[in-house]
Amino acid sequence: MIRHGWTDKINKNTTLNEFFGKEEFKKNINEIEVKSVLNKAKKRDSWFLLDYSLNPYSGCSFNCLYCYIRGSHYGGDTVQRLQIKSNAAEVLKKQLKRRVKKGEYGIIGIASSTEPYNELEKELKLTRRLLEIIARFKFPVSILTKSTLVLRDMDILKEINENAILPPDLKPRLKGGVIVSFSFSTPDEKLAKIFEPNAPSPKERLETLQKFKKEGFKTGICFMPVLPFLSDSEKHIEKMVVMAKNYGADSILTAGLTLFGDKPNDCKTVYYKAIEKHFPEFLEKTKKLFGEKFHPDPKYQRELKERADRLSEKYDIRNRLI
Numbered sequence: 001m002i003r004h005g006w007t008d009k010i011n012k013n014t015t016l017n018e019f020f021g022k023e024e025f026k027k028n029i030n031e032i033e034v035k036s037v038l039n040k041a042k043k044r045d046s047w048f049l050l051d052y053s054l055n056p057y058s059g060c061s062f063n064c065l066y067c068y069i070r071g072s073h074y075g076g077d078t079v080q081r082l083q084i085k086s087n088a089a090e091v092l093k094k095q096l097k098r099r100v101k102k103g104e105y106g107i108i109g110i111a112s113s114t115e116p117y118n119e120l121e122k123e124l125k126l127t128r129r130l131l132e133i134i135a136r137f138k139f140p141v142s143i144l145t146k147s148t149l150v151l152r153d154m155d156i157l158k159e160i161n162e163n164a165i166l167p168p169d170l171k172p173r174l175k176g177g178v179i180v181s182f183s184f185s186t187p188d189e190k191l192a193k194i195f196e197p198n199a200p201s202p203k204e205r206l207e208t209l210q211k212f213k214k215e216g217f218k219t220g221i222c223f224m225p226v227l228p229f230l231s232d233s234e235k236h237i238e239k240m241v242v243m244a245k246n247y248g249a250d251s252i253l254t255a256g257l258t259l260f261g262d263k264p265n266d267c268k269t270v271y272y273k274a275i276e277k278h279f280p281e282f283l284e285k286t287k288k289l290f291g292e293k294f295h296p297d298p299k300y301q302r303e304l305k306e307r308a309d310r311l312s313e314k315y316d317i318r319n320r321l322i
Ligand code: SF4
Pocket: 059, 060, 061, 062, 063, 064, 066, 067, 068, 069, 078, 113, 114, 115, 146, 199
């Protein structure tokens, strides 16, 4: 069910213009009601240790050019797809109550498929409300974000970090109930501006990570997607690893780019267009690397992994969360 109630409320609220400032954006905000907001994984995700996933929004205001949530079906702009799950809090309460009765404590991934701290969150505080509920039910969380706004919720995250009930097998391996990770496609400010036009800069993300580290949280960097021929060189990966180490990340997970679709709004098409515009010398190489597939050829992936693993080892930073 899609409604436009928030659009009306936000139209009366002048601050939307202040914080995002696009008429087009306001027109496209949709409110949806969902039956389920907490999804249980069949098996714990081995990379991110997630037992559950929770996405307060769908779509995203950051509009990264490589983002797989864009697509012909939804439009070429992740902002256009931005939807608020307006009944998420009440649904989450019911779902967590049931899980607690069964003793099914596990790490909740926020958010596995969108940005939990997109521009709307500043005003709506939906992610914050969901964290308050999670704190009450004592579930551990793993947050993945590109935003500095996560700092606002440090108070609730501290409570979760101290009180969450960890799944028995993770108890000996995790000190607290919160992991805060930041995602990067590059540590380079200029490149990031091209490919992640609305997201906070890499430096801002690193400084935010550092603040969480100083407060005793487990912190990580997800260097994904690494951009072929742009951020995959030895020098570039080394720069990311060194920055991760210097700013206090406990781990760095590295993975390559995936690109989907061939319609005008699909991320593969949008990404190729950006390469053509900004780095035409890499267009043919990039196309050849992917061919008809959604991932680079296996040799490239193997070499990228070896490079990243070697550099993590050199700088003594884990290439796994635990
Ligand atoms: S921040 Fe994440 S969800 Fe948002 S557009 Fe970028 S890659 Fe997509």
